[in-house]
Structures are given as C-alpha cells and as structure tokens.
Amino acid sequence: MRSEPLVRMPPSLAPGATIALVSPASWSEPAQIEETAAIIESWGFRPLLGAHVHDRLGYLAGSDEDRLADLNDAIRDPTVRAIVCLRGGCGSFRLLRGIDGDGLELDPKPLVGYSDITALHRVWHQHGVPSLHGAVAGAHQRVVRDALAGGIPAAVTSDIRQFGAELTTRGRASGPLFGGNLEMLARSVGVLDFDLRGHVLLLEINRSAGLGHVDRALTQLTMAGALDGVVGVALGWLSGFEDYEDRGWTVIDVLRDRLGELGVPVLAGLPFGHDPNPLVAPLGVSCAIDADTGLATFSAAVK
Known part of the structure; x- marks a missing residue:
C-alpha cells in the first residue's frame, strides 16, 4: 500500500x-x-x-x-x-x-x-x-x-531528434507523475521518505560531472528501494551529455543499463528539464505514457 x-x-x-x-x-x-x-x-x-x-x-x-x-x-x-x-x-x-x-x-x-x-x-x-x-x-x-488557471496541459509528443530519444522502449503506463532532477532525487534519499509505487517517474538529467554521478544516483535510488513499484519512466533532456563519452560509454549506455533493471516502459525525448524553453509537467496528478505512440498525457494540477 x-x-x-x-x-x-x-x-x-x-x-x-x-x-x-x-x-x-x-x-x-x-x-x-x-x-x-x-x-x-x-x-x-x-x-x-x-x-x-x-x-x-x-x-x-x-x-x-x-x-x-x-x-x-x-x-x-x-x-x-x-x-x-x-x-x-x-x-x-x-x-x-x-x-x-x-x-x-x-x-x-x-x-x-x-x-x-x-x-x-x-x-x-x-x-x-x-x-x-x-x-x-x-x-x-x-x-x-x-x-x-485550471487548464489541462496539452499532450506532449516525444521528439525522436532529441538526444536520448532512442531510450524509448515499448508499452504503456499510467499513474501519478513524480520526479524531476535526478541528482536532487538521489540526494533526498534518507532525508525524505520515498514511496513511488504506482507512479510514473519523471527524470531530467544535467551534466555536472561524469557518467559516474548518473550511475551512482540511479543506483542509490534503486538500492534504497525508492523506485520499487515504479510503473514507467518519462525521460526529459539529458543536458550537457550530447558529446560526452567515458571509456566507450555515453549516458545512453548508463541509462539503458540502469533503467532496464526496472522492467517498465520508458518514454524518452520529452521536452522537460534544463533548456531555455522548458515545458511544464504537473507532478502529483495522473499521467499516462505510451512508448508505442510517443505520447504523454497529463491531468490538471488545480481544480
């Protein structure tokens, strides 16, 4: 529960x-x-x-x-x-x-x-x-x-040209949306309680160091049980990693390895995170992702 x-x-x-x-x-x-x-x-x-x-x-x-x-x-x-x-x-x-x-x-x-x-x-x-x-x-x-003002955010379509969009898998998932910056989510483990069972996880990642900090953050969330029961992943911008490689791996390899362990649909190439023109994602309300069609839909955040 x-x-x-x-x-x-x-x-x-x-x-x-x-x-x-x-x-x-x-x-x-x-x-x-x-x-x-x-x-x-x-x-x-x-x-x-x-x-x-x-x-x-x-x-x-x-x-x-x-x-x-x-x-x-x-x-x-x-x-x-x-x-x-x-x-x-x-x-x-x-x-x-x-x-x-x-x-x-x-x-x-x-x-x-x-x-x-x-x-x-x-x-x-x-x-x-x-x-x-x-x-x-x-x-x-x-x-x-x-x-x-009460509007329902428009559905968002994955951009296959966006860096990281190839991480999209297959399948559909729905549930409350929660997440944000990967580094901040991992830092919160042990400070705030986490229970994301039944949730779609929103992730945006900006490069502040090498691939290791992405690996460590996702591994920490996984080992702490914070991602137990997550039903899907909505993946936004991977800012700063476009031309970065470490010993043959890119951030794509790290994310494919770490997120693959969750065994849930991943919809990547979404316009959320560190960019001059970010879209808004309502957290804490219902979200549906369809990795087959590349579509993410959201509920209103106010009544």
Whole structure:
C-alpha cells in the first residue's frame, strides 16, 4: 500500500490572484526578478516579492533562515494562491526540514520550479499537493499560466531528434507523475521518505560531472528501494551529455543499463528539464505514457 497522502488539489487561480515569488536556492539578477514579475502581471495576476529575493550570500539567495522564512510566509499567506521559485541552482535542500507542511495541507497551493527545486517538489508531494515542474521563462511560459488557471496541459509528443530519444522502449503506463532532477532525487534519499509505487517517474538529467554521478544516483535510488513499484519512466533532456563519452560509454549506455533493471516502459525525448524553453509537467496528478505512440498525457494540477 502506498504511504503517500491523498491528493489535496489547490484551487485554480482567478484573475488578479496573488503569486509569491521566492528564492529558496541561488540568487537571481535583479533584471530576471523584474522580468518574472512582469510576466506574471501580463497574465493578469499580482506578483508578490519575498522579502529576501534580492539577498545574496555566496551562491545562495541569502541565509537559510531568510530563504525559509520567505517560503513559509508564502505558504501561510491566505492571499497567495501559487508560489513561483525564481531559479534553482543550489540551496533548496537546506530548507527541507523547516517547511510548514501542515500549513500547506491546510491551504494547498501549487509550487512552480525545476532543477534544484526538485527537493521542494518532494515536500509538496509528501503532503499530497500537486506542483508544476517548469519555469516562468522561455517560449512556453503561457503553459504555466494556463496550468495555474485550471487548464489541462496539452499532450506532449516525444521528439525522436532529441538526444536520448532512442531510450524509448515499448508499452504503456499510467499513474501519478513524480520526479524531476535526478541528482536532487538521489540526494533526498534518507532525508525524505520515498514511496513511488504506482507512479510514473519523471527524470531530467544535467551534466555536472561524469557518467559516474548518473550511475551512482540511479543506483542509490534503486538500492534504497525508492523506485520499487515504479510503473514507467518519462525521460526529459539529458543536458550537457550530447558529446560526452567515458571509456566507450555515453549516458545512453548508463541509462539503458540502469533503467532496464526496472522492467517498465520508458518514454524518452520529452521536452522537460534544463533548456531555455522548458515545458511544464504537473507532478502529483495522473499521467499516462505510451512508448508505442510517443505520447504523454497529463491531468490538471488545480481544480
């Protein structure tokens, strides 16, 4: 039996709704903060900047205490209807045990972000609140707006030209979608409980080191039992690995070896992850992947 709580669907955003902008990880340039706020305004929503979004402490957007305070303030503020993370980078992991999960359950609201923000998505998932793996940036930013307003994200087709698309297998799978950045998922083992039985696993991988870190991360998740019962894999961008080889192997070989042990359908070549124009994937709600037709479909993340 799955230990995940029942889904607590946030309400869709009405025109004029408030969206909090927070920096739980690395800092953003002022121009990026202003641009994100302007985009949200153009959607007909009201951006609310966290008190510490302009702070800097090394590569972090201020102290752990202040970044956590901004996030919890957004969770606890009844006027805030969604939370947008200004960027990933590094630092979200430090906040995990201080997040007001009870407050999130009492007033569920979607979180938007990807990369390092995967750590926060896991908290939302543990408390049964859907979230959006994506960014308020790029050519598909309106998809985020539509998802927050109650729209069902359009079906996504695998791109056979995308690096890694040849990892697609055969078969179909459906279940709640959860995942994100591979490195962050593996780092969360032992810190947050994992039970992904019955889930479709979303993976996007960016190269921060060699093939070994991909192998170690997938092996850690497997040996920890975090992937027990996963019914399928939706594989996004493999950023930075396109021309990388290590002793005759590429990341394709590593993934074919590691994911093959799961014995489930894999749909690769999906437009999720580290790219200037990422699409949004709703986490915590129903997803279906069809490796035979190359199609992934999703449910709405708000009601």
